[in-house]
Amino acid sequence: NAGVTQTPKFRVLKTGQSMTLLCAQDMNHEYMYWYRQDPGMGLRLIHYSVGEGTTAKGEVPDGYNVSRLKKQNFLLGLESAAPSQTSVYFCASSWGDSPLHFGNGTRLTVT
Amino acid sequence: GENVEQHPSTLSVQEGDSAVIKCTYSDSASNYFPWYKQELGKGPQLIIDIRSNVGEKKDQRIAVTLNKTAKHFSLHITETQPEDSAVYFCAASGFRGTYKYIFGTGTRLKVLA
Numbered sequence: 001n002a003g004v005t006q007t008p009k010f011r012v013l014k015t016g017q018s019m020t021l022l023c024a025q026d027m028n029h030e031y032m033y034w035y036r037q038d039p040g041m042g043l044r045l046i047h048y049s050v051g052e053g054t055t056a057k058g059e060v061p062d063g064y065n066v067s068r069l070k071k072q073n074f075l076l077g078l079e080s081a082a083p084s085q086t087s088v089y090f091c092a093s094s095w096g097d098s099p100l101h102f103g104n105g106t107r108l109t110v111t
Numbered sequence: 112g113e114n115v116e117q118h119p120s121t122l123s124v125q126e127g128d129s130a131v132i133k134c135t136y137s138d139s140a141s142n143y144f145p146w147y148k149q150e151l152g153k154g155p156q157l158i159i160d161i162r163s164n165v166g167e168k169k170d171q172r173i174a175v176t177l178n179k180t181a182k183h184f185s186l187h188i189t190e191t192q193p194e195d196s197a198v199y200f201c202a203a204s205g206f207r208g209t210y211k212y213i214f215g216t217g218t219r220l221k222v223l224a
Contacts, residue, residue: 004154031210040120042200042216043155050210058211090154096210099145100202102154 002026006091006103013081013110021076021106023091029101031094032074033058034066036087037105043090049074050096081110113138115203117215124191125223132186132218134201142205144184145212146175149198159186163205191222 004025013019023032030051035043045058049068063085065077074093078085088107092100114137124130136144142163147155161168161175161184168175174187188195201215 033212035214040216042117043202043214045211045213048211059213092154092212094210097143097205099157099160100147100155100212102147102156104152104154 004091004093004101004103006089006106008106009104010107011109013078013108015082015110017081018077018079019081019108020078021089021091021108023074023076023093023103024072025074025091025093025101026072027093027101028071029093029095030071031096032068033092033094033100034064034074034076035090035092036060037090038087046076046089081108083110086110113141113203113211113213115201115213115215117201117218119218120216121219121221123221123223126191126193128191130186130188130191130195130220130222132199132201132220134184134186134203134215136182136184136203136213138203139179139182140205141182141203143203144175144177145202145204146186147200147202147214149200149217151197155200158199188220191220193222193224196220196222 033048034046047066052071091103145160149155177184204212
C-alpha cells in the first residue's frame, strides 16, 4: 500500500520557470491538501480539494495553482517560480474529519 | 482568521523524563486536534488525536489533554527515549464545517541519552 506518493522528490528551478508537482493517493480519500513547510513557520496550507473537480484556497495561495481532475491525483503548479517559493512541499489526503496522511515531500529550490 | 500557536519551539529533556508541548487555537468551532511527529526527511505522521467531546486520551507513553474553555491542548510524552527525538506539530480542524487543518509552528524535541 503506497499511501501518498509525491513526485519529484527534489527539483531546482530558475526564477521564472514553471513546474508541476504531482500527488497521488491510493486510499480513495475525498480530501487532498498541499502544504509548504518553511523553517520556524510550520506547515502552511496552500490549496486544498474536497473532492474530484473541486479546489479551494488555503492560507498562502498566491503564485500557485492546483487541479483535481481525478480523485486520486492533486497537482500543484508554479507558473513563474520565485525565490520565495523555495520550500519543502507536502501533499496530504484524508476522508475529511479524519487524520491526514502525508507524502514524504518535495524539496524545491528556486535560484 | 484561524490560528494555532505552539510552544516551546525547542525542548531538550533527559532520557526517561517527561516532555510537554502546548498549543492554543483561536477558532472555537474547531473540533478535532491531531498531533504529528516528523522525522528528518519524511512527512509528518499521526501519533495521537483528540476530539472536542473528550478531555483526555492516552496511548501508552503518549497522552493528549484538551481544555475547550481555554482553547488549549497539550501533548504529554512520558519516559522519553532517544527515538522520540523529532519535530512535533499540533493542528486544529473543523472550522465552520470545513476540513482545513491549521498547524502550529512545531516543536523540536531532543531526548538526551
